[in-house]
Amino acid sequence: MAVTPAGSGDPRRRSSKAVGARLERPGAALALVFVVLLLAVIGVPALGNALVVDPRVTVLPEGGKSFSPTRDGAGVTYRVPGGWFFRESEFSGERQLFHSPEETALLDVRFVDAGRTAAETLLREAGSELDGVVLHDVTSERSDGADSATVVRADVQGAAFGVVQFDGSPVALVVRGSGTAAQSSAAQSPAALVDSLLAGAEPAR
Amino acid sequence: MTAPTAVRSWRTPPGTRWWTPVVRLRQPMSWLLVPLIVVGVIATAVANGPALAYSPVVTAAAIASQLLLAAVLLTVLRLVDPLGRPWMLVAAGVVWGGGICIALSATLNPQVDLLAAKLGVDPAITLSAPLIEELLKMLGVLALIGVGRRWLRHPIDGFVLGASVGIGLLAVENVTYGIQAAIDAEAAGVSTVEAVGQTLVVRSLLSIGSHGLYAAIIGYGLAALILAVGQGRVGRGVVVFAACFLGIGAAHLLWDVDWGLAQGPHLIPPALIAAALIAVSAVLLRRAARELRSGG
Numbered sequence: 499m500a501v502t503p504a505g506s507g508d509p510r511r512r513s514s515k516a517v518g519a520r521l522e523r524p525g526a527a528l529a530l531v532f533v534v535l536l537l538a539v540i541g542v543p544a545l546g547n548a549l550v551v552d553p554r555v556t557v558l559p560e561g562g563k564s565f566s567p568t569r570d571g572a573g574v575t576y577r578v579p580g581g582w583f584f585r586e587s588e589f590s591g592e593r594q595l596f597h598s599p600e601e602t603a604l605l606d607v608r609f610v611d612a613g614r615t616a617a618e619t620l621l622r623e624a625g626s627e628l629d630g631v632v633l634h635d636v637t638s639e640r641s642d643g644a645d646s647a648t649v650v651r652a653d654v655q656g657a658a659f660g661v662v663q664f665d666g667s668p669v670a671l672v673v674r675g676s677g678t679a680a681q682s683s684a685a686q687s688p689a690a691l692v693d694s695l696l697a698g699a700e701p702a703r
Numbered sequence: 704m705t706a707p708t709a710v711r712s713w714r715t716p717p718g719t720r721w722w723t724p725v726v727r728l729r730q731p732m733s734w735l736l737v738p739l740i741v742v743g744v745i746a747t748a749v750a751n752g753p754a755l756a757y758s759p760v761v762t763a764a765a766i767a768s769q770l771l772l773a774a775v776l777l778t779v780l781r782l783v784d785p786l787g788r789p790w791m792l793v794a795a796g797v798v799w800g801g802g803i804c805i806a807l808s809a810t811l812n813p814q815v816d817l818l819a820a821k822l823g824v825d826p827a828i829t830l831s832a833p834l835i836e837e838l839l840k841m842l843g844v845l846a847l848i849g850v851g852r853r854w855l856r857h858p859i860d861g862f863v864l865g866a867s868v869g870i871g872l873l874a875v876e877n878v879t880y881g882i883q884a885a886i887d888a889e890a891a892g893v894s895t896v897e898a899v900g901q902t903l904v905v906r907s908l909l910s911i912g913s914h915g916l917y918a919a920i921i922g923y924g925l926a927a928l929i930l931a932v933g934q935g936r937v938g939r940g941v942v943v944f945a946a947c948f949l950g951i952g953a954a955h956l957l958w959d960v961d962w963g964l965a966q967g968p969h970l971i972p973p974a975l976i977a978a979a980l981i982a983v984s985a986v987l988l989r990r991a992a993r994e995l996r997s998g999g
Binding site: 528533540550 | 730735929
């Protein structure tokens, strides 16, 4: 490609003075192109995310987010209670990792095959992290066709594990909460958070 | 004023202030570029503040190593630059890459990853970096061409400006990776010195053929497109630009595959990508030098 000043066309047809004058003029058109492209680079991903709803995610008008697994058409809807804003920082397969901005609390939520009971599912899925914990240590609760189980492991800085599964559903929801929420209080401890998350789970409709 | 001739210098033109190649009140692009550069530097510093404060020794070592790397790469760039340009344009490119590119990609990359996941893209394929980072670097080149249009004489000008943007990005990115390696090493209970050293050395060596040349080759395509539009040869410009952007997008995509850079043999694929980009760059520079000699 021949050496030529920008926008000068065939340099042989223009005097160098004219070319120089043109190049010294403000480049408003290029600035406009720049602005449009910059806005597109910033806006298109955000707009895309706003328009494209994950098949497993339903944003509820109140109470934050919920999602349900589609595996075999069965599962649960999971609802994060209000007051927390969770950003999806990892999104793959049937596992979702949430954390709230400016806070150190971390929620790891995933769907697994349901066991006979929530407690059994919990011990199976928490596996090595709950090494030494036995069924007896797990707090179980049954209500409205749902079976839930929770356990807190004290030596992992209060990490809490919870499982909820619904009668007749082959899928269980496993939640692991750890870290510290903003304005840390007992009500916002990982254990309390996991409890509230499990309480917010309800059968898919 | 006539278009500048090939001076092969990065000096400020005689009779002008050092900042005028970038800061000109009558130039609309200056009003966009300068504030964005300032905001980018502040945003990057604030966002990485906690990490930078994690360990002053690690931070100092990472910054020093990357300043050295950037100095070496800019010296090489200066030596191979066949046309020359005011140093302020190159410096603005470096700061654009290390500032606004880092700040915006940190925000936008997760958005693209999430969108890709929603659309069913395989999680092993990372689309965000090839798209967002390359577009942001390209926008830096566009802005630099906008403020210094008289310094756009040949597509190789876009190559040099792009390389400067890429060098800024890779240096800051390597600093953040080095600090993160220290944090991870401490959490895992392994040697921090070894982890940081390995990260910085491997990334510095491989980065010679990564961000700098990615942005350089896309910058070449962009400059070719702008020049071609000015000459009424839009089709040719679009083809050159598309080839550059898609080729680099593919290279970046391959680079981001999880090769496991901590293991020696796994360094081969990214090293091959880097070698290929160096070869392409050498061809572009040689061709430009030949055209400049024959074109006067």
